[in-house]
Amino acid sequence: MASAVPQIQLPPLKDSAPYVAAVDIGGTFIKVGLVNREAQVVSRLEVSSEAERGFAHFVKRIGDAIEMAVQELGLTFDDVAGIGVGYPGTVRAKTGLVSGSPNIPGANGSNFTQPLIDRFQQAVIVGNDASVAALGECRYGVGKQYGADDLVLFTLGTGVGGGIVIDGQLVVGAHSQGAELGHTVIDPNGPQCGCGNFGCVEAFCGTAGILRAAWRRLQAGRESLLWNYIREFQRDELTPKMISQAAAQGDEVAIEIWGEIGFYLGLAAVSAVNLVDPEVIVFSGQIAKAGDHLFGSIKRTVRARCRLNPWPVENIVPGSLGDDSGIIGAAALVLSRLS
Numbered sequence: 001m002a003s004a005v006p007q008i009q010l011p012p013l014k015d016s017a018p019y020v021a022a023v024d025i026g027g028t029f030i031k032v033g034l035v036n037r038e039a040q041v042v043s044r045l046e047v048s049s050e051a052e053r054g055f056a057h058f059v060k061r062i063g064d065a066i067e068m069a070v071q072e073l074g075l076t077f078d079d080v081a082g083i084g085v086g087y088p089g090t091v092r093a094k095t096g097l098v099s100g101s102p103n104i105p106g107a108n109g110s111n112f113t114q115p116l117i118d119r120f121q122q123a124v125i126v127g128n129d130a131s132v133a134a135l136g137e138c139r140y141g142v143g144k145q146y147g148a149d150d151l152v153l154f155t156l157g158t159g160v161g162g163g164i165v166i167d168g169q170l171v172v173g174a175h176s177q178g179a180e181l182g183h184t185v186i187d188p189n190g191p192q193c194g195c196g197n198f199g200c201v202e203a204f205c206g207t208a209g210i211l212r213a214a215w216r217r218l219q220a221g222r223e224s225l226l227w228n229y230i231r232e233f234q235r236d237e238l239t240p241k242m243i244s245q246a247a248a249q250g251d252e253v254a255i256e257i258w259g260e261i262g263f264y265l266g267l268a269a270v271s272a273v274n275l276v277d278p279e280v281i282v283f284s285g286q287i288a289k290a291g292d293h294l295f296g297s298i299k300r301t302v303r304a305r306c307r308l309n310p311w312p313v314e315n316i317v318p319g320s321l322g323d324d325s326g327i328i329g330a331a332a333l334v335l336s337r338l339s
């Protein structure tokens with residue numbers, strides 16, 4: 001359909017250049033890595049995003065960080081095949097316009113991609129951070145271990161992100177705003193989600209939902225090791241990590257909490273199985289470090305509720321790229337297009 005918004009003209013990728021510049025944007029930081037053609041990270045740098053100083057400043061800061069990374073290695077942009085970016089929100093591929101980006105002030109409606117193309121005269125390929133992580137895990141992490149071209153990934157943190165890779169390619173849809181698996185509704189009468197809807201996976205399994213599950217039990221007067229953390233710190237400093245630590249020590253309440261969260265994530269995984277039947281389902285991010293108490297519950301739920309066809313629950317696994325998943329995923333956006 002014709003659009004009044006100018007379309008991005010992407011400069012060609014430099015097919016023979018040895019490196020890709022990869023950018024991983026978080027709420028408060030910008031990480032830039034130079035990645036070789038084998039998807040190995042050869043250099044990393046991290047700067048604060050200073051997003052509060054406005055969107056134009058934020059984009060300039062990303063450009064400065066890319067330039068710094070290239071210069072630090074004694075390279076020029078002739079050595080860079082293209083720039084890949086994992087963005088915490090939606091950036092439309094056709095126009096470069098940002099939407100669904102609550103964490104970066106002034107971002108919605110602004111153009112993210114065009115200023116970077118103008119500055120570097122390089123191809124700039126942008127994806128949602130969770131989609132990018134899915135592509136990275138598929139091509140260079142878990143997917144490689146399993147020989148899998150079809151993979152679904154959930155990122156667990158403050159929110160719940162999602163990514164779908166089919167036949168080795170990302171599925172992001174007509175408006176670049178898929179695959180928001182964290183906003184799959186699993187309870188129409190559930191609590192309100194940050195997105196405005198009710199009963200999304202994220203409303204139960206984002207950090208706030210997990211802490212709510214914990215408080216419900218503590219306020220009911222249950223005995224738990226978690227009380228020790230609360231006496232030691234402020235009540236509002238209870239974190240998912242503490243719940244994991246308590247669960248690792250056999251705390252019944254903490255184990256129950258991961259059981260409940262795993263049940264909800266399992267429902268989300270059942271939907272993913274019914275939707276695209278992936279070979280592997282990956283859960284990554286801080287909260288995925290909760291380990292077997294969480295994964296056991298996810299697998300039990302999928303085993304019990306995938307009724308039409310059985311699905312191999314042993315293929316539900318944590319991510320394998322760790323802290324580099326954002327950088328390697330962003331690089332994968334470019335590497336997957338190089339010949």
Ligand SMILES: [Zn+2]
Pocket residue numbers: 182183193194195196197200202203
């Ligand atoms: Zn939602």
